[in-house]
Amino acid sequence: MARQLVAGASAGARRGTGRMNAAAEAAALRAYTVAINRQPCRVWEKGEGAPLVFLAGFGGLPRWSECLEQLSASRRVIAPSLPGFPGSPAIGPLYTHLDWLLAAQDLIRAARIERCDLMGVSFGAALAADVAALWPDLVDRLVLVSALGLFDENDPSADPFAQRPEELPALLCKHPERYVAHTGLPEGADPIEWTVTTTRAREAAARLLWPIGDTGLAGRLHRIGHSTLLVWGSDDRIVPASYRARFAQGIAGSAQVELIDSAGHMVDLDAPGKLAQRVAAFLNRPPS
Amino acid sequence: MNLLWFHLMPYTDLPEDFRDKHRSVWVDIDSRLFDPMRAHALYNDFIDELEYAAELGFDGVCVNEHHANGYGLMPSPNLIASALARSTRRAALCVMGNSLALYNPPLRVAEEMAMIDCISGGRLIAGFPLGTPMDTTFAYGQNPSTLREKYEEARRLILRAWTEPDPFAFNGRFTQLRYVNIWPRPIQRPHPPIWVPGGGARETWAMCAREGYVFAALSYFGFEASRNVLSGYWQEIDRHGRQRNPFQAGYLQFVGVADTRAEAMALYREPAEYFYGRCLRVDPRYTSPPGYTTESSVRLAASQTKPQGVSQFKDRAPSFQEILERGYLVAGEPDEVAARLRQIATDLNVGQLMLLLQFGNMDKALTRYNTRLFAERVMPQIADLFQDQWQDNWWPARAQARAAAPAV
Numbered sequence: 079m080a081r082q083l084v085a086g087a088s089a090g091a092r093r094g095t096g097r098m099n100a101a102a103e104a105a106a107l108r109a110y111t112v113a114i115n116r117q118p119c120r121v122w123e124k125g126e127g128a129p130l131v132f133l134a135g136f137g138g139l140p141r142w143s144e145c146l147e148q149l150s151a152s153r154r155v156i157a158p159s160l161p162g163f164p165g166s167p168a169i170g171p172l173y174t175h176l177d178w179l180l181a182a183q184d185l186i187r188a189a190r191i192e193r194c195d196l197m198g199v200s201f202g203a204a205l206a207a208d209v210a211a212l213w214p215d216l217v218d219r220l221v222l223v224s225a226l227g228l229f230d231e232n233d234p235s236a237d238p239f240a241q242r243p244e245e246l247p248a249l250l251c252k253h254p255e256r257y258v259a260h261t262g263l264p265e266g267a268d269p270i271e272w273t274v275t276t277t278r279a280r281e282a283a284a285r286l287l288w289p290i291g292d293t294g295l296a297g298r299l300h301r302i303g304h305s306t307l308l309v310w311g312s313d314d315r316i317v318p319a320s321y322r323a324r325f326a327q328g329i330a331g332s333a334q335v336e337l338i339d340s341a342g343h344m345v346d347l348d349a350p351g352k353l354a355q356r357v358a359a360f361l362n363r364p365p366s
Numbered sequence: 367m368n369l370l371w372f373h374l375m376p377y378t379d380l381p382e383d384f385r386d387k388h389r390s391v392w393v394d395i396d397s398r399l400f401d402p403m404r405a406h407a408l409y410n411d412f413i414d415e416l417e418y419a420a421e422l423g424f425d426g427v428c429v430n431e432h433h434a435n436g437y438g439l440m441p442s443p444n445l446i447a448s449a450l451a452r453s454t455r456r457a458a459l460c461v462m463g464n465s466l467a468l469y470n471p472p473l474r475v476a477e478e479m480a481m482i483d484c485i486s487g488g489r490l491i492a493g494f495p496l497g498t499p500m501d502t503t504f505a506y507g508q509n510p511s512t513l514r515e516k517y518e519e520a521r522r523l524i525l526r527a528w529t530e531p532d533p534f535a536f537n538g539r540f541t542q543l544r545y546v547n548i549w550p551r552p553i554q555r556p557h558p559p560i561w562v563p564g565g566g567a568r569e570t571w572a573m574c575a576r577e578g579y580v581f582a583a584l585s586y587f588g589f590e591a592s593r594n595v596l597s598g599y600w601q602e603i604d605r606h607g608r609q610r611n612p613f614q615a616g617y618l619q620f621v622g623v624a625d626t627r628a629e630a631m632a633l634y635r636e637p638a639e640y641f642y643g644r645c646l647r648v649d650p651r652y653t654s655p656p657g658y659t660t661e662s663s664v665r666l667a668a669s670q671t672k673p674q675g676v677s678q679f680k681d682r683a684p685s686f687q688e689i690l691e692r693g694y695l696v697a698g699e700p701d702e703v704a705a706r707l708r709q710i711a712t713d714l715n716v717g718q719l720m721l722l723l724q725f726g727n728m729d730k731a732l733t734r735y736n737t738r739l740f741a742e743r744v745m746p747q748i749a750d751l752f753q754d755q756w757q758d759n760w761w762p763a764r765a766q767a768r769a770a771a772p773a774v
Binding site for chain 2 (some may be wrong): 173239241242270273281284285289
């Protein structure tokens with residue numbers, strides 16, 4: 079099944095970047111798997127330059143995305159699939175938050191890099207923040223997009239799991255059709271197995287976040303001494319606006335905040351160009 | 367065949383426009399619809415009804431567990447069962463829930479069920495449901511992705527707590543205990559019979575077949591919907607090299623009996639419409655949390671083109687005509703009800719028939735009428751089924767209602 083997913087994803091990438099020569103592009107997207115808890119997890123890599131590891135949000139990475147494509151123009155982008163997300167056949171024995179963090183860390187180290195810039199979206203950002211807090215030497219600069227991990231009883235984040243299936247895309251994206259396209263059936267994939275795969279991706283997110291998405295990150299933000307870019311979509315329907323200041327004030331390192339217009343929670347799908355541009359500007363800026 | 371009188375204990379006063387004005391009877395139902403003084407009357411009526419059924423010779427009475435809803439008012443079925451343990455003498459007490467994964471530590475279930483078994487003199491049937499997604503994952507916040515594993519661990523702990531004579535240590539993933547040594551212990555040895563209510567999860571069928579539990583198909587969508595479920599279960603029984611003993615299977619059926627068919631239609635229409643229209647008004651947001659359904663069931667559902675069960679009535683309630691035609695409700699005069707139930711039990715091969723003779727907003731008088739007619743004129747026509755051919759190994763030996771039932 080892993081082979082099938084990679085093939086499908088490559089097909090999706092070709093469609094998404096029609097200007098490029100398809101054969102050259104397919105060759106440039108490198109895929110390999112690493113074992114996490116004895117389960118294969120796919121890693122995609124593209125581009126040259128300083129390494130940037132990307133941890134995806136809801137739905138995982140069923141296909142290479144436009145945002146990653148643009149980032150790979152100036153960076154070596156490394157996009158591992160966390161256990162249970164497309165590109166990995168099972169969630170495996172992840173029960174505690176420490177299990178998840180070790181899996182994320184193992185995936186980063188598997189790319190054989192000493193140190194990287196680390197970017198995450200949604201719960202991928204919650205994990206990225208914790209990786210930076212726990213293993214500070216592994217991370218150079220940190221990019222947190224629509225970060226989860228906090229919960230305020232008086233201003234609760236939305237429940238991404240208690241949703242009618244047809245309502246979920248509009249909850250996650252300002253442009254719901256982009257979420258639908260991102261998670262849709264890849265060319266050549268089996269529809270029944272694809273349903274199983276996407277359901278498992280939702281389950282993996284639930285395994286990590288249930289019931290309210292508080293990963294205890296609030297108590298560890300002060301350990302993040304890294305230069306950090308905090309990106310929020312102007313129309314995020316999952317994370318309340320009040321959480322932005324909590325992150326900005328909680329992180330010990332210098333925090334730069336960017337608000338992207340006309341984007342919901344999944345900024346990488348809603349505004350891939352703008353996001354890639356802001357991230358590249360932040361990462362390419364010389365350290366102060 | 368054993369006939370069990372099952373009470374869901376619905377809140378009977380949901381407004382007529384409930385379906386239009388409210389999205390869900392479960393999880394986020396408006397608490398302002400609940401009148402505690404009305405519940406005072408309802409609980410007492412409901413317990414009276416269960417006691418009445420026991421008096422009339424039903425083999426068992428059933429209670430179950432639900433949370434944060436207007437569909438069934440028993441967050442703790444053990445409270446009702448303990449009252450019944452005192453007020454009944456011979457009927458089996460079928461506690462068709464505790465949802466094992468909800469209790470921390472799950473020893474609470476072992477203890478309370480042991481108490482009920484002791485108080486009742488060994489008449490407990492221990493129901494081990496997984497629990498609905500609404501109850502377990504939303505109302506009680508359990509992680510749907512690990513719920514089954516937690517349930518399975520709790521099941522093993524409870525069985526050991528009931529059966530191991532010496533204190534022991536338990537090192538589970540979800541529960542760790544240095545000292546397990548419950549008092550009281552159940553009267554029934556090695557432990558009370560275990561029944562597992564469920565639907566279409568093959569994992570549940572396999573557990574029942576492997577461990578020797580009763581699998582009870584609890585669906586509100588009638589005989590046809592349960593036929594596939596039970597046939598899957600019986601195939602699992604075959605695979606485990608067991609006999610297709612009908613007493614190892616249960617089935618739930620709504621029934622309305624009256625002197626004539628016309629009277630039955632007139633009497634039971636409103637309660638049936640109330641149940642399907644209001645009690646089953648569950649927002650789909652709460653029915654399928656990711657991970658609750660096993661991957662094999664997801665695969666099976668994805669390969670079926672026709673929506674099953676409740677999903678076909680996501681956006682509207684079934685009409686009374688549909689409720690009857692599809693067999694959700696078996697209603698009529700006693701002889702036709704008896705013939706129909708005999709046919710269903712024979713076709714499905716179920717020896718534990720659970721009957722909902724109170725449903726929806728049915729009041730106490732109508733419930734008693736339905737119960738009495740059933741006991742007097744239906745029960746004698748069907749109670750003998752399977753009795754001579756099969757031995758019931760899943761019934762509390764001390765619960766013998768029939769031997770002492772009044773002659774009718």
